[in-house]
Amino acid sequence: MTAIAATHPEQLQRQQTRDRSNRPDLWTLLDQVKDPEIPVLSIWDLGILQDVAVNEKNHVVVNITPTYSGCPAMKQIEQDIKECLSSAGYLQATVNSQLSPAWSTDWMTAHGRQQLKEYGIAPPEEISARRAVECPQCQSSNVRVLSEFGSTACKALYKCEDCTEPFDYFKCI
Amino acid sequence: MGDVISNNQTAIQTFVLAEADDALIYGQRLTEWSYSAPYLEEDLALSNVALDYLGRANNYYEYASELDPAGRTVDQLAMLRDSREFTNLLIHELPIGDFAFTMARQFILDSFYIEYLDVMQHSTDQQIAAISAKSVKEAQYHVRRSREWILRLGDGTEESHVRLQNALNELWGYTPELFLQSSAETELLASKVSVDRSQLKPAWDKRVDAVLEEASLSRPEVSWQVSGGRDGIHTETHGFLLAEMQHLQRAYPGLKW
Numbered sequence: 001m002t003a004i005a006a007t008h009p010e011q012l013q014r015q016q017t018r019d020r021s022n023r024p025d026l027w028t029l030l031d032q033v034k035d036p037e038i039p040v041l042s043i044w045d046l047g048i049l050q051d052v053a054v055n056e057k058n059h060v061v062v063n064i065t066p067t068y069s070g071c072p073a074m075k076q077i078e079q080d081i082k083e084c085l086s087s088a089g090y091l092q093a094t095v096n097s098q099l100s101p102a103w104s105t106d107w108m109t110a111h112g113r114q115q116l117k118e119y120g121i122a123p124p125e126e127i128s129a130r131r132a133v134e135c136p137q138c139q140s141s142n143v144r145v146l147s148e149f150g151s152t153a154c155k156a157l158y159k160c161e162d163c164t165e166p167f168d169y170f171k172c173i
Numbered sequence: 174m175g176d177v178i179s180n181n182q183t184a185i186q187t188f189v190l191a192e193a194d195d196a197l198i199y200g201q202r203l204t205e206w207s208y209s210a211p212y213l214e215e216d217l218a219l220s221n222v223a224l225d226y227l228g229r230a231n232n233y234y235e236y237a238s239e240l241d242p243a244g245r246t247v248d249q250l251a252m253l254r255d256s257r258e259f260t261n262l263l264i265h266e267l268p269i270g271d272f273a274f275t276m277a278r279q280f281i282l283d284s285f286y287i288e289y290l291d292v293m294q295h296s297t298d299q300q301i302a303a304i305s306a307k308s309v310k311e312a313q314y315h316v317r318r319s320r321e322w323i324l325r326l327g328d329g330t331e332e333s334h335v336r337l338q339n340a341l342n343e344l345w346g347y348t349p350e351l352f353l354q355s356s357a358e359t360e361l362l363a364s365k366v367s368v369d370r371s372q373l374k375p376a377w378d379k380r381v382d383a384v385l386e387e388a389s390l391s392r393p394e395v396s397w398q399v400s401g402g403r404d405g406i407h408t409e410t411h412g413f414l415l416a417e418m419q420h421l422q423r424a425y426p427g428l429k430w
Contacts, residue, residue: 070228
């Protein structure tokens with residue numbers, strides 16, 4: 001029997017880029033940069049950090065993928081990356097926004113999904129898995145959509161019919 | 174050879190700018206609902222969809238700016254051109270009307286964009302392909318809501334049904350323009366940068382007809398149709414929209430946040 005990797009191919013490639021990097025310290029450093037709207041989720045766990053490299057002049061180049069086309073947090077994230085790098089002594093940094101391949105919630109790490117859930121936001125179902133949305137408070141699947149769009153570009157609003165709590169769901173694209 | 178490339182570049186820029194104008198003008202229209210939607214969740218939904226369109230517009234403008242022979246910036250392209258220089262298709266600029274009108278237009282456009290962007294993500298122009306691949310996912314998400322509203326309003330009360338049917342009747346003559354080729358698009362067809370819009374019509378018809386039928390609505394008979402957006406010939410409301418949208422940049426040239 002052959003084990004089939006449950007990881008999305010693009011997520012796998014992202015993991016390999018990180019694993020093979022000759023500067024793992026920079027990746028670890030950038031784990032400090034969080035999504036400003038979901039402060040428990042790092043840009044790595046969110047799935048938008050694609051690559052980081054540094055040239056001989058100590059100039060750091062970071063590639064990120066935007067989540068939603070109009071996500072207002074992207075500018076803030078770019079700023080936060082530069083601040084994080086400069087506090088570690090990297091004063092020269094460029095942040096490139098890379099549109100292709102388009103970001104998918106399937107790139108979110110297992111750790112990120114767990115963090116989201118503990119924070120009270122239902123993590124996105126994996127597109128391939130087609131699991132039902134669960135209430136992050138009581139784990140019930142007896143939930144309904146209040147609105148397909150929530151308080152930020154990446155969330156929908158749900159309500160749990162068992163514990164009656166409304167909750168955010170990180171919508172799946 | 175050099176000429177062929179530069180001609181192609183001009184056509185690509187014209188094409189990309191038109192796509193940008195479509196997204197910006199429609200996004201701007203949707204923002205008019207902010208703080209005045211029927212209820213809070215809808216207010217958020219409308220603003221979120223607006224944001225997706227404004228983001229899409231920004232992506233296209235950035236590319237158009239790169240290709241611009243006059244070197245205009247994104248802000249100059251979006252905020253300092255006049256009505257006759259905008260080449261958005263007319264359906265995007267129509268006033269928001271009532272909620273039924275807004276949702277009818279949203280559904281018409283979503284049904285178009287999921288087909289259109291799905292093809293455009295395979296454009297031979299890599300930047301256009303990348304923007305389309307990003308946007309098609311958003312369009313697929315948008316249609317979940319707009320389709321739902323067509324069913325709810327169509328099968329809702331007598332009032333909601335009548336309003337929605339009237340909205341469709343008013344909008345219908347603006348839909349054929351979605352399937353017309355601009356001269357830039359025609360020029361870019363051979364190199365597979367653009368797509369033949371008319372070929373998307375059957376798939377759009379099928380999608381729209383199925384939902385209209387489910388919602389007990391009738392497909393309007395087209396006895397009139399208008400076009401002109403790609404040539405900069407707009408409806409009278411276009412200038413008013415620009416006046417509001419461009420006010421800050423016009424009043425305080427070079428203003429930055």
